Amino acid sequence: xxxxxxxxxxxxxxxxxxxxxxxxxxxxxxxxxxxxxxxxxxxxxxxxxxxxxxxxxxxxxxxxxxxxxxxxxxxxxxxxxxxxxxxxxxxxxxxxxxxxxxxxxxxxxxxxxxxxxxxxxxxxxxxxxxxxxxxxxxxxxxxxxxxxxxxxxxxxxxxxxxxxxxxxxxxxxxxxxxxxxxxxxxxxxxxxxxxxxxxxxxxxxxxxxxxxxxxxxxxxxxxxxxxxxxxxxxxxxxxxxxxxxxxxxxxxxxxxxxxxxx
Amino acid sequence: xxxxxxxxxxxxxxxxxxxxxxxxxxxxxxxxxxxxxxxxxxxxxxxxxxxxxxxxxxxxxxxxxxxxxxxxxxxxxxxxxxxxxxxxxxxxxxxxxxxxxxxxxxxxxxxxxxxxxxxxxxxxxxxxxxxxxxxxxxxxxxxxxxxxxxxxxxxxxxxxxxxxxxxxxxxxxxxxxxxxxxxxxxxxxxxxxxxxxxxxxxxxxxxxxxxxxxxxxxxxxxxxxxxxxxxxxxxxxxxxxxxxxxxxxxxxxxxxxxxxxxxxxxxxxxxxxxxxxxxxxxxxxxxxxxxxxxxxxxxxxxxxxxxxxxxxxxxxxxxxxxxxxxxxxxxxxxxxxxxxxxxxxxxxxxx
Numbered sequence: 384x385x386x387x388x389x390x391x392x393x394x395x396x397x398x399x400x401x402x403x404x405x406x407x408x409x410x411x412x413x414x415x416x417x418x419x420x421x422x423x424x425x426x427x428x429x430x431x432x433x434x435x436x437x438x439x440x441x442x443x444x445x446x447x448x449x450x451x452x453x454x455x456x457x458x459x460x461x462x463x464x465x466x467x468x469x470x471x472x473x474x475x476x477x478x479x480x481x482x483x484x485x486x487x488x489x490x491x492x493x494x495x496x497x498x499x500x501x502x503x504x505x506x507x508x509x510x511x512x513x514x515x516x517x518x519x520x521x522x523x524x525x526x527x528x529x530x531x532x533x534x535x536x537x538x539x540x541x542x543x544x545x546x547x548x549x550x551x552x553x554x555x556x557x558x559x560x561x562x563x564x565x566x567x568x569x570x571x572x573x574x575x576x577x578x579x580x581x582x583x584x585x586x587x588x589x590x591x592x593x594x595x596x597x598x599x600x601x602x603x604x605x606x607x608x609x610x611x612x613x614x615x616x617x618x619x620x621x622x623x624x625x626x627x628x629x630x631x632x633x634x635x636x637x638x639x640x641x642x643x644x645x
Numbered sequence: 646x647x648x649x650x651x652x653x654x655x656x657x658x659x660x661x662x663x664x665x666x667x668x669x670x671x672x673x674x675x676x677x678x679x680x681x682x683x684x685x686x687x688x689x690x691x692x693x694x695x696x697x698x699x700x701x702x703x704x705x706x707x708x709x710x711x712x713x714x715x716x717x718x719x720x721x722x723x724x725x726x727x728x729x730x731x732x733x734x735x736x737x738x739x740x741x742x743x744x745x746x747x748x749x750x751x752x753x754x755x756x757x758x759x760x761x762x763x764x765x766x767x768x769x770x771x772x773x774x775x776x777x778x779x780x781x782x783x784x785x786x787x788x789x790x791x792x793x794x795x796x797x798x799x800x801x802x803x804x805x806x807x808x809x810x811x812x813x814x815x816x817x818x819x820x821x822x823x824x825x826x827x828x829x830x831x832x833x834x835x836x837x838x839x840x841x842x843x844x845x846x847x848x849x850x851x852x853x854x855x856x857x858x859x860x861x862x863x864x865x866x867x868x869x870x871x872x873x874x875x876x877x878x879x880x881x882x883x884x885x886x887x888x889x890x891x892x893x894x895x896x897x898x899x900x901x902x903x904x905x906x907x908x909x910x911x912x913x914x915x916x917x918x919x920x921x922x923x924x925x926x927x928x929x930x931x932x933x934x935x936x937x938x939x940x941x942x943x944x945x946x947x948x949x950x951x952x953x954x955x956x957x958x959x960x961x962x963x964x965x966x967x968x969x970x971x972x973x974x975x976x977x978x979x980x981x982x983x984x985x986x987x988x989x990x991x992x993x994x995x996x
Contacts (some may be wrong), residue, residue, distance in 0.1 A: 471865075495854075538830055
């Protein structure tokens with residue numbers, strides 16, 4: 384990614400950090416899934432979180448989105464302390480996420496899924512009036528449908544979609560309603576090479592003010608779409624740096640890449 | 646002559662979308678229902694059809710909660726009965742010591758409002774639980790209301806309840822007359838059915854289906870899952886309340902028997918027999934239930950069995966349907982239709 388666009392992107396947004404984690408830890412009984420995580424992500428910054436299975440990456444996401452409350456620590460989103468906020472309040476402030484295992488509404492059509500995502504962050508969630516085709520939110524749902532190339536299956540039930548299509552739909556839902564910051568949990572897992580390159584296109588094509596954290600096992604994808612990389616191991620951060628630094632780091636190679644990455 | 650733009654010409658000729666979307670079978674059924682009074686006896690109109698529409702409405706309220714919201718409530722009959730009681734308490738009845746005798750245009754909206762309020766409270770408690778626990782908590786509330794109404798003489802007039810609870814003589818029509826009552830219940834059944842179908846595609850209904858499929862994801866999309874579920878209880882109670890008013894008018898009385906635990910379970914049986922997946926299932930289930938309840942006694946006596954065993958027939962019917970098709974008769978119908986369309990070689994559906 385060109386250096387100047389990154390600087391531009393970072394300069395274009397406000398002064399508050401997009402995301403600040405201060406001493407965030409999470410215990411499940413005796414098991415410490417996260418331990419004292421300190422992380423600062425600037426607005427518009429795109430960061431990859433890498434680490435082996437069980438490193439605490441998804442738990443970190445769950446704490447940020449409010450799916451779980453952290454055991455200790457504080458989470459600030461664009462300067463606001465959201466630690467005690469329920470999930471929906473964080474979403475309404477512009478935070479989005481995708482799930483590792485697709486969490487979709489299987490009994491509804493593709494367009495209904497996206498429409499619900501668009502409606503969730505706007506007014507009229509309790510509206511008893513049906514949306515028409517000209518409805519503004521319906522329009523933005525149709526736009527998102529095109530972004531992720533799902534027009535051919537617009538009215539298909541989600542339970543009838545292929546795995547790859549479900550992943551695309553996950554992304555469309557995360558992009559709905561003016562997101563400011565998105566958490567992508569292994570969006571490329573199980574995708575074909577073509578679908579992966581489409582995913583990279585979607586990620587690099589996001590508006591410059593939209594930052595994200597991506598959990599990704601595929602190093603090719605992760606390093607191509609991120610400005611910064613955070614390495615996690617056993618619930619702790621053990622290295623942060625630019626993609627190139629991380630790729631060349633011996634310790635990282637030994638631990639995560641098994642030393643075999645050239 | 647200037648040619649009309651094509652789209653204008655088309656939009657003039659085209660009937661509205663909903664007319665096109667309605668399958669022919671619905672038109673036939675609609676016309677048939679409208680002309681029932683020309684050939685049916687008073688008993689069929691008032692007792693069979695009227696009761697079907699009323700029980701259908703109450704089961705519809707459960708279908709809305711269960712089918713779209715994934716919440717099986719046994720309190721729907723309690724909401725219906727509560728609304729009936731409110732009509733009797735604030736309106737007119739033979740129990741003049743309690744009934745306030747307020748005008749109908751005040752009593753009916755008030756009764757419906759109080760019913761929704763009651764359901765909001767029940768919903769607020771019940772939505773904190775899932776599955777079997779929702780059933781248990783709503784059953785407990787239904788049972789508590791039943792015993793409360795039976796033992797409270799100051800407001801609910803205890804075991805006796807209220808009799809002579811009659812519909813207002815609006816437009817000079819006796820609304821308990823068989824034809825008038827038939828059309829009255831038909832109107833509200835159709836209105837309830839159409840409202841549920843409409844709301845199921847409105848943001849509120851879609852969100853409710855989202856909550857049913859994946860509550861955690863709904864929260865992650867910015868929805869307040871609890872509030873949505875509670876609102877669903879209130880909306881369902883509005884439908885049940887209308888059914889409750891009609892039920893009270895039909896029998897001209899409301900007493901604890903109306904809201905017994907047996908009645909609460911009957912509503913569940915009706916909804917399950919018909920099928921929880923589509924609003925029409927509630928009315929199909931109600932029709933079968935009413936037929937069984939009305940004629941099973943005669944059939945059993947004709948077979949030389951005790952007439953009081955009609956519940957046995959209902960139970961066996963219920964078992965068979967649940968065993969063969971968890972989606973009720975609607976599901977059974979869909980299965981048959983799909984199997985006829987299936988390619989015998991590949992086993993896949995043929996368009």
